[in-house]
Amino acid sequence: VQAFYTSRLVPIRPITAGAEVIAEPDRSIEARARARQSILTKPAGSLGRLEDLACWLAARLGDVAPDMPRSEIFVFAADHGVAARGVSAYPQSVTEQMVHNFTRGGAAINVLARLADARIEVVDVGVASNEPTPAGAREARLGRGTRDLSRESAMTAAQVAQAFEIGARCVEESYSRGARLLVAGEMGIGNTTAAACLICAFTGANPSDVVGRGTGIDDPVLALKRAVVASALQRMQVDAKSAPLGVLAEVGGFELAAITGLYLAAAKRGVPVVLDGYLSAAAALTAVAIEPHSRDWMLASHLSTELGHAIALRALELEPLLDLKLRLGEGTGAALSLQIARAALALHREMATFAQAGVSGPAEAGA
Amino acid sequence: VQAFYTSRLVPIRPITAGAEVIAEPDRSIEARARARQSILTKPAGSLGRLEDLACWLAARLGDVAPDMPRSEIFVFAADHGVAARGVSAYPQSVTEQMVHNFTRGGAAINVLARLADARIEVVDVGVASNEPTPAGAREARLGRGTRDLSRESAMTAAQVAQAFEIGARCVEESYSRGARLLVAGEMGIGNTTAAACLICAFTGANPSDVVGRGTGIDDPVLALKRAVVASALQRMQVDAKSAPLGVLAEVGGFELAAITGLYLAAAKRGVPVVLDGYLSAAAALTAVAIEPHSRDWMLASHLSTELGHAIALRALELEPLLDLKLRLGEGTGAALSLQIARAALALHREMATFAQAGVSGPAEAGA
Numbered sequence: 001v002q003a004f005y006t007s008r009l010v011p012i013r014p015i016t017a018g019a020e021v022i023a024e025p026d027r028s029i030e031a032r033a034r035a036r037q038s039i040l041t042k043p044a045g046s047l048g049r050l051e052d053l054a055c056w057l058a059a060r061l062g063d064v065a066p067d068m069p070r071s072e073i074f075v076f077a078a079d080h081g082v083a084a085r086g087v088s089a090y091p092q093s094v095t096e097q098m099v100h101n102f103t104r105g106g107a108a109i110n111v112l113a114r115l116a117d118a119r120i121e122v123v124d125v126g127v128a129s130n131e132p133t134p135a136g137a138r139e140a141r142l143g144r145g146t147r148d149l150s151r152e153s154a155m156t157a158a159q160v161a162q163a164f165e166i167g168a169r170c171v172e173e174s175y176s177r178g179a180r181l182l183v184a185g186e187m188g189i190g191n192t193t194a195a196a197c198l199i200c201a202f203t204g205a206n207p208s209d210v211v212g213r214g215t216g217i218d219d220p221v222l223a224l225k226r227a228v229v230a231s232a233l234q235r236m237q238v239d240a241k242s243a244p245l246g247v248l249a250e251v252g253g254f255e256l257a258a259i260t261g262l263y264l265a266a267a268k269r270g271v272p273v274v275l276d277g278y279l280s281a282a283a284a285l286t287a288v289a290i291e292p293h294s295r296d297w298m299l300a301s302h303l304s305t306e307l308g309h310a311i312a313l314r315a316l317e318l319e320p321l322l323d324l325k326l327r328l329g330e331g332t333g334a335a336l337s338l339q340i341a342r343a344a345l346a347l348h349r350e351m352a353t354f355a356q357a358g359v360s361g362p363a364e365a366g367a
Numbered sequence: 368v369q370a371f372y373t374s375r376l377v378p379i380r381p382i383t384a385g386a387e388v389i390a391e392p393d394r395s396i397e398a399r400a401r402a403r404q405s406i407l408t409k410p411a412g413s414l415g416r417l418e419d420l421a422c423w424l425a426a427r428l429g430d431v432a433p434d435m436p437r438s439e440i441f442v443f444a445a446d447h448g449v450a451a452r453g454v455s456a457y458p459q460s461v462t463e464q465m466v467h468n469f470t471r472g473g474a475a476i477n478v479l480a481r482l483a484d485a486r487i488e489v490v491d492v493g494v495a496s497n498e499p500t501p502a503g504a505r506e507a508r509l510g511r512g513t514r515d516l517s518r519e520s521a522m523t524a525a526q527v528a529q530a531f532e533i534g535a536r537c538v539e540e541s542y543s544r545g546a547r548l549l550v551a552g553e554m555g556i557g558n559t560t561a562a563a564c565l566i567c568a569f570t571g572a573n574p575s576d577v578v579g580r581g582t583g584i585d586d587p588v589l590a591l592k593r594a595v596v597a598s599a600l601q602r603m604q605v606d607a608k609s610a611p612l613g614v615l616a617e618v619g620g621f622e623l624a625a626i627t628g629l630y631l632a633a634a635k636r637g638v639p640v641v642l643d644g645y646l647s648a649a650a651a652l653t654a655v656a657i658e659p660h661s662r663d664w665m666l667a668s669h670l671s672t673e674l675g676h677a678i679a680l681r682a683l684e685l686e687p688l689l690d691l692k693l694r695l696g697e698g699t700g701a702a703l704s705l706q707i708a709r710a711a712l713a714l715h716r717e718m719a720t721f722a723q724a725g726v727s728g729p730a731e732a733g734a
Binding site for chain 1: 407408409410412414415416417456457458460461465467468471472473474476477479481482510520523581582583637672688689690691692693694695699703706707709710714717718719723724725726727728729
């Protein structure tokens with residue numbers, strides 16, 4: 001393991017023993033980045049969260065004043081057995097239709113990926129279809145949708161392990177292409193139901209505070225969705241603290257498991273990830289339940305309007321950058337935040353220092 | 368006046384009689400843009416404020432699905448007589464030093480202008496210096512700083528009128544270059560004191576709720592600054608409602624007046640403006656006090672941490688897009704928001720419709 005990590009471009013130090021080694025951000029680089037911020041031509045702290053973000057990225061990219069890293073977006077698509085319960089405003093066929101839309105570049109995440117100059121890859125981890133995965137998407141189906149989490153375990157332990165491998169492979173392949181900042185998005189009719197189960201399980205929150213309207217369900221469907229989540233949580237005889245993988249298998253989904261695997265693999269690789277919205281937070285909570293230090297590599301992009309997202313972010317102790325009332329998923333909030341990251345790093349790298357610009361600092365004012 | 372306006376590319380309809388004609392956003396285009404949002408491949412409303420922003424811009428750019436407009440940033444620099452009272456953490460000479468920094472491209476606003484692909488122009492409307500305005504900035508000095516607003520009227524009525532003309536000239540020149548979205552930024556040691564006076568005067572708020580730390584003053588200086596603002600408001604025998612120009616002359620500043628003039632001229636031209644932070648809000652309140660409908664052309668980019676900015680935005684009834692704890696000014700928050708505007712318009716223009724993508728809408732689900 002040591003030899004593997006020491007061959008990386010970014011120096012990292014293992015902080016846990018064994019095979020599951022989460023990388024550690026470089027705190028000395030973070031301190032030097034912070035010092036750089038204090039000599040740039042602006043009142044100290046006046047760029048607020050852009051300063052924090054630049055220093056956060058510096059520590060994780062292993063460079064006091066890094067360029068904007070190459071970024072990649074993986075959109076994991078899968079179907080959910082629980083959709084048969086009628087928990088979504090859309091028919092299940094929309095998952096497959098949207099995979100086609102992603103491959104043709106017509107979805108919101110495609111537009112934002114182009115703007116952010118980020119490579120995008122669509123990964124079919126289990127769309128319920130008799131048709132093959134469309135050209136332009138990666139075929140990695142773990143089933144034709146999960147089983148109905150309200151009645152039985154959504155996935156087998158083997159499926160969860162396979163999903164983790166898929167997520168990890170995305171990290172390794174993107175790393176070898178030079179990507180140093182990753183976004184995981186998702187598409188799956190019914191997946192806010194699975195995510196709500198995970199958020200409830202890992203935060204202890206009540207379904208009435210966590211189950212929201214997803215794609216836009218009305219009050220009767222919302223009541224049904226809450227009942228479905230509550231009964232799934234009751235059915236499941238797994239302790240979230242001691243057996244997070246069991247929880248994921250019971251009430252998760254293929255895309256949720258793949259994203260969890262991607263977050264864990266990225267934290268081991270020392271590659272920061274930008275979280276998206278509700279689904280992403282559910283996967284992040286799962287990853288952190290498995291490996292608490294994986295949180296050190298997570299940046300929260302935005303606060304979604306989906307009920308319970310704020311609860312999930314608070315449990316993760318992450319502060320979202322944006323609050324634009326988004327609730328689309330796909331990775332859209334994260335992709336938008338790449339623009340903020342780019343700006344934060346450009347300011348950090350390109351602004352003149354007081355000395356370079358011949359500008360007096362506040363000390364000279366005696367104030 | 369009619370002939371002048373009918374020669375414009377963007378159709379506008381005057382809503383007030385006389386020489387001061389504020390343009391009206393095209394509500395029919397806004398409705399068509401809203402209809403377009405409803406057929407894009409996403410749950411209705413799921414792009415939240417990005418949808419609103421795209422429709423807001425569509426109505427003001429006269430196009431149902433506009434490209435990102437050419438954007439320009441004007442940074443108005445001036446000094447303030449009140450700086451002699453010791454209300455800032457920085458010496459007055461920093462204003463001139465920062466003008467040099469702007470012309471050399473080393474300030475935060477330069478970096479963000481480059482990222483936003485926006486032309487930037489620095490306008491010296493009254494730096495207190497014996498040296499000429501540096502090459503690369505526009506010389507438009509109305510004095511060597513204003514007079515001390517805590518003791519006498521900061522500006523004459525003639526100076527205010529000249530500042531308005533400068534702001535209007537920036538609008539006309541940028542318009543002729545094809546700019547259809549404008550940002551006004553500023554630099555001026557002591558200018559948060561003047562802005563606080565304007566915000567208090569136009570909102571009726573108390574100095575203790577509006578006077579903040581500016582560039583980073585300590586508690587004793589903050590107490591002094593509050594006393595200075597309170598005494599200036601007491602000295603001034605002008606009614607804010609009936610004589611907003613009088614208020615501006617009494618307690619404003621050259622850059623504040625130029626920005627107010629720019630906002631008014633832009634609203635007459637039918638060009639939307641992106642507000643920045645505290646100074647920008649003070650100028651916006653002044654413009655709206657003079658011409659209430661000028662508010663229709665204002666987009667609030669961000670909520671600053673400067674005390675009182677939230678009060679000013681509430682009085683303007685504008686909801687900021689971002690909250691990144693910025694308090695730098697220069698136009699930085701507005702320039703950053705140009706990236707959000709670009710994303711909103713790209714999504715609006717480039718996303719596939721349900722019909723184009725062959726994706727089922729929610730109606731087909733019967734939900």
